[in-house]
Amino acid sequence: MPADTGPNTPPKDGLRERKRRETLQRITDVGMGLFLQKGYEATTLDEIAAAAGISRRTFFYYFKSKDDILLSLQNGMGEVIIAALKAESADKRPLDAVRDAVIAVCARFPADEMRAIDRLMRSIPAVQARKQASYVQHEDDLFQALRQRWPDPQRETGLRLVAMLSMGAIRLSFEALNRENGARPIADLLHEAFAALKAEV
Amino acid sequence: MPADTGPNTPPKDGLRERKRRETLQRITDVGMGLFLQKGYEATTLDEIAAAAGISRRTFFYYFKSKDDILLSLQNGMGEVIIAALKAESADKRPLDAVRDAVIAVCARFPADEMRAIDRLMRSIPAVQARKQASYVQHEDDLFQALRQRWPDPQRETGLRLVAMLSMGAIRLSFEALNRENGARPIADLLHEAFAALKAEV
DNA sequence: GTGTAAAATTGCACTTAGTGTAATTCTATT
DNA sequence: AATAGAATTACACTAAGTGCAATTTTACAC
Numbered sequence: 001m002p003a004d005t006g007p008n009t010p011p012k013d014g015l016r017e018r019k020r021r022e023t024l025q026r027i028t029d030v031g032m033g034l035f036l037q038k039g040y041e042a043t044t045l046d047e048i049a050a051a052a053g054i055s056r057r058t059f060f061y062y063f064k065s066k067d068d069i070l071l072s073l074q075n076g077m078g079e080v081i082i083a084a085l086k087a088e089s090a091d092k093r094p095l096d097a098v099r100d101a102v103i104a105v106c107a108r109f110p111a112d113e114m115r116a117i118d119r120l121m122r123s124i125p126a127v128q129a130r131k132q133a134s135y136v137q138h139e140d141d142l143f144q145a146l147r148q149r150w151p152d153p154q155r156e157t158g159l160r161l162v163a164m165l166s167m168g169a170i171r172l173s174f175e176a177l178n179r180e181n182g183a184r185p186i187a188d189l190l191h192e193a194f195a196a197l198k199a200e201v
Numbered sequence: 202m203p204a205d206t207g208p209n210t211p212p213k214d215g216l217r218e219r220k221r222r223e224t225l226q227r228i229t230d231v232g233m234g235l236f237l238q239k240g241y242e243a244t245t246l247d248e249i250a251a252a253a254g255i256s257r258r259t260f261f262y263y264f265k266s267k268d269d270i271l272l273s274l275q276n277g278m279g280e281v282i283i284a285a286l287k288a289e290s291a292d293k294r295p296l297d298a299v300r301d302a303v304i305a306v307c308a309r310f311p312a313d314e315m316r317a318i319d320r321l322m323r324s325i326p327a328v329q330a331r332k333q334a335s336y337v338q339h340e341d342d343l344f345q346a347l348r349q350r351w352p353d354p355q356r357e358t359g360l361r362l363v364a365m366l367s368m369g370a371i372r373l374s375f376e377a378l379n380r381e382n383g384a385r386p387i388a389d390l391l392h393e394a395f396a397a398l399k400a401e402v
Numbered sequence: 403g404t405g406t407a408a409a410a411t412t413g414c415a416c417t418t419a420g421t422g423t424a425a426t427t428c429t430a431t432t
Numbered sequence: 433a434a435t436a437g438a439a440t441t442a443c444a445c446t447a448a449g450t451g452c453a454a455t456t457t458t459a460c461a462c
Contacts, residue, residue: 016429016438023439044418055441060420126327129334136333136372161401164369165362171337172361200362201402217409217458224410245447256412261449403462410457421446428439 024062027052031069036116040070040124070127071134073117078138081105082145094146094159098166099194103187115182118174139167165201169193225263228253232270237317241271241325271328272335274318279339282306283346295347295360299367300395304388316383319375340368366402370394 030051034043045066049056063069084101092100106114121127143163150159173189231252235244246267250257264270285302293301307315322328344364351360374390 014430019429020439045420046418057421057442058440061439064420066419130330131334132337133330133333135337157397158401160369160373161366161398164365168361168365196358197362200359215459220458221410246449247447258413258450259411262410265449267448405462406460408457408459410455412453412455414452414454415450416452417448417450419446419448421444423443423445424441425443426439426441428437430435430437432433432435 023052023054027054027059027062028069028072032117032120035070035120040120040127067127067130070117070121070124071130074121074131074134077105078134078141081138082141085142085145086149088149090149094150094162095165095194095198097149098142098146098162099169099190102166102170103190106186106190111182111186114186115177118178122178135167135171139163142166161201165197166194169197224253224255228255228260228263229270229273233318233321236271236321241321241328268325268328268331271318271322271325272331275322275332275335278306279335279342282339283342286343286346286350289350291350295351295363296366296395296399298350299343299347299363300370300391303367303371304391307387307391312383312387315387316378319379323379336368336372340364343367362402366398367395370398 027048031043031048034047034051045059046056048069049059052059063072081101084105085097088097088101090097121131140163143160146159146162147156169190170193172193173186176189176193177184177186228249232244232249235248235252246260247257249270250260253260264273282302285306286299289298289302291298322332341364344361347360347363348357370391371394373394374387377390377394378385378387
C-alpha cells in the first residue's frame with residue numbers, strides 16, 4: 001500500500017519499517033531529481049525504478065501512479081497543517097489560527113525548494129489538476145478539524161466559511177508567490193491574503 | 202449522400218462544420234451510453250470509436266483524452282453560467298446575481314441526467330480530480346466576469362470573496378444533491394447554501 | 403466544370419503507464 | 433528452526449496516447 005507515514009501508526013522501528021521508509025524516500029528523491037533535470041514526461045518509470053535500485057513492478061508497490069510521486073508531497077503538507085492547527089490556541093479567532101498554522105508549517109520548508117516543486121506541478125496538467133482537486137479535499141479536512149477544535153453547532157456554517165476562506169487565501173498566496181517569482185516571503189503573502197479577505201467578512 | 206448542388210445554401214455553416222458537430226455529438230452520446238452501461242474503465246476507446254463509426258485515431262482528433270468526453274460537459278456548463286451572469290441586473294448584489302444565474306442555467310438541464318453524469322464522474326478518481334480542478338479554474342473565470350460587471354477597484358477583494366463563496370456554495374449544493382439522492386431540487390439546495398453562507402458574511 | 407489548398411480521416415507502428423499473477427526472497431515472531 | 437506474512441521480482445498483458453505519412457473529403461478560387 002502506498003504512502004502512509006502516518007503519525008498515528010505505532011512506532012515500529014524494525015528493519016522492515018526502516019527499509020520501507022528509506023525506499024519511499026529514495027523513490028521521491030530520485031524521481032524529483034529526474035523530473036527537474038529532464039522533465040516529467042521524458043522521465044519513465046523504468047528510469048526512476050532503475051535509479052532507485054528497485055524493479056519497475058516494485059515501484060507500484062509503493063506508489064499508485066507516477067503522479068503520486070509529486071502528489072505525495074502535497075498531501076503530506078495538508079496533514080501537517082491540520083496537525084499544527086491542533087497546537088494553536090482555541091482563544092484565537094479560527095481564521096487567525098489557521099493562518100498562523102499555515103505560516104508555521106511553511107517556515108519549516110526551504111522556500112526555493114517549494115517553489116521548484118510548485119513550478120514543476122504547474123507544468124504538468126494532470127498533476128496540476130490533481131493538486132487543485134486536493135485543495136477541495138483539504139477544505140473539507142480543514143473544516144472537520146475546525147469543528148473539532150470549536151465544537152459549537154451554532155458556528156458550523158461559520159467554520160465552513162473559514163475553511164473556504166483559508167484555502168482560498170492559501171491558493172491566492174501561492175499564486176502570488178509564483179507570479180512575482182518569490183520576491184516576497186510566503187509568510188508575508190499569507191498575512192496579506194488572509195487580512196484582505198478577513199476585511200470583507 | 203445527397204449533396205445539395207444548389208447555390209442557395211442559406212446559412213453560413215457548411216457541410217464540414219455540420220458533420221463536425223454531428224461527429225462530436227455522436228462521440229459523447231455513444232461514450233456516455235457505454236460508460237453508463239458497462240462502466241468507464243471497462244469501455245475502451247476502440248469500442249467508442251467503433252460505435253461512433255470512426256477510427257480510433259480519429260477519436261483523438263476530436264478529444265484530447267478519454268476523460269475529455271466527460272469533462273467537456275462540465276466545462277461547457279461554466280461558460281454558460283458566466284454568459285447567464287451577464288444577463289443579470291447590475292442592481293442586484295453580486296452574490297444574488299451569481300446564485301440566480303446558476304439556478305437559471307441548472308433549470309435548463311434535466312435533473313436526473315445531471316445526477317447520472319455526476320455519479321459517473323464521482324466513480325472515476327482521475328475524472329473527479331479534473332472536475333474539482335475545474336472548480337478552481339471556474340472561480341477565477343467567475344471573478345473576472347464579476348470584475349467586468351462591477352468594475353469598481355474598491356470592490357475587487359470583495360468580488361474575489363464572492364467568487365469563492367459562489368463556487369463553494371455550488372460545490373456544497375451538488376454534494377448535498379448527491380448525498381440525499383436528489384430528494385430536493387437543485388434550486389432549493391442552491392438557495393439554501395447561498396443563504397447560509399451569506400448570513401455569515 | 404477543373405484545380406488546388408486545407409481539413410478530416412485513417413492505418414500502422416510505437417512508447418509507456420498500469421495491472422494480474424505467481425514465484426521467490428526477505429523479516430518478524432514463536 | 434520453522435512458519436506466516438510482507439516485500440520484491442519477472443513475465444505477460446491491456447489500453448491510452450503519439451508521431452507520421454498516406455488518403456479522402458470539403459471549400460474555394462478560377
